[in-house]
Amino acid sequence: QLQLQESGPGLVEPSETLSLMCSVSGGSISDSSSYWGWIRQPPGRGLEWIGSIFYTGRTYYSPSLKSRVTISVDTSKNRFSLKLSSVTAADTAVYYCARLGPYFRSIDFWGQGTLVTVSS
């Protein structure tokens, strides 16, 4: 059974860079039918797709976050990462890492989510 686990600081200061890692177990991140992504959910609000990556390093980003987002993959360690720069309080959210199918048609495995608060 595929499992994903987010890790990273729970508190980030305004204007700094938010960095999270997602470790994948129970399967290979190099699976050619899988895309890997980040989704966030501000407290009490809806889901927002941040971006996705294929194991080759090809990335797809939300237009609204593209200028601040970098997603990368480390196939040797079976993990992928998120960096979001110049954060503000509006970036406070639960961040989920997940596995997506081709055309992002199904998000079938999710991490448990990690709350990141932006505050000084």
Place this chain on the structure above:
Amino acid sequence: QSALTQPASVSGSPGQSITISCTGTNSDVGGYDYVSWYKQHPGKAPKVMIYDVSNRPSGVSNRFSGSKSGNTASLTISGLQAEDEADYYCSSYTRGSTLVFGGGTKLTVL
């Protein structure tokens, strides 16, 4: 890209059927058969209930069904049960090779 449009809330009594709509554009919902529906309980990760408009993953009850007409997709839950009470989100692949979610619908079982 704008979020897909869902009603903020729907409700129904046990045993009844409800339908949640998800309206987009011809650049997302109307342009691709890659609409999915997710169920989320408070404090938990979402769970996929429908993918590719109308396909159910293994283990999902056949009380859940999906459809699409034009730029609007729909999730129907028949034989409503207390355990169906949750937030529901739709999503769609888009022309720009991105993913967009709906704003979410809170389902209350009366």
